[in-house]
Amino acid sequence: MNHDDPVGRRxxxxxxxxxxxxPRPGRTYRELLGGPLDGLLLDVTDRMPEELFTGAQLIVPLGRYEPGGRADYGPREDDPFGPWIWGGDTP
Incomplete structure (x- = not known):
């Protein structure tokens, strides 16, 4: 799987x-790097602009806090339009 090409990515x-x-045409995605969702794409098309800079806590099927826990992902300060990096798990 080519990480530079979203075709074929989940x-x-x-x-x-x-x-x-x-991915679907006309939608905007951020790649998730690290943690339990590594390699997935997150659809950010309908998110508020401020959410693109703060990131999100995403529900994970498997992680430190079992099903229903959350993984914290957000942009790097030096690359706010690039991939979102895993910051840890929360209950």
Whole structure:
């Protein structure tokens, strides 16, 4: 899988039985790096502008706090439009 090309990549939140779990045309994504969601794409199309700079706590199926825990992901200060980096898990 080529990390520079989102085709063939899975989008966070896509159902496991979704025949097309990858990115859709006209949507904006951030790659998630590190932690339990490493390599997934997060659809940020409908997020408020300030949310793109603060990141998100995303529900994870497996992680330090078992199913239902959250993983904290956000942009790097020096690259706010690049991938979101894992900052740790929370209950």
């Amino acid at each position: 989008v966070y939140g896509a159902a496991h039985d979704d025949p097309h779990p990858g």
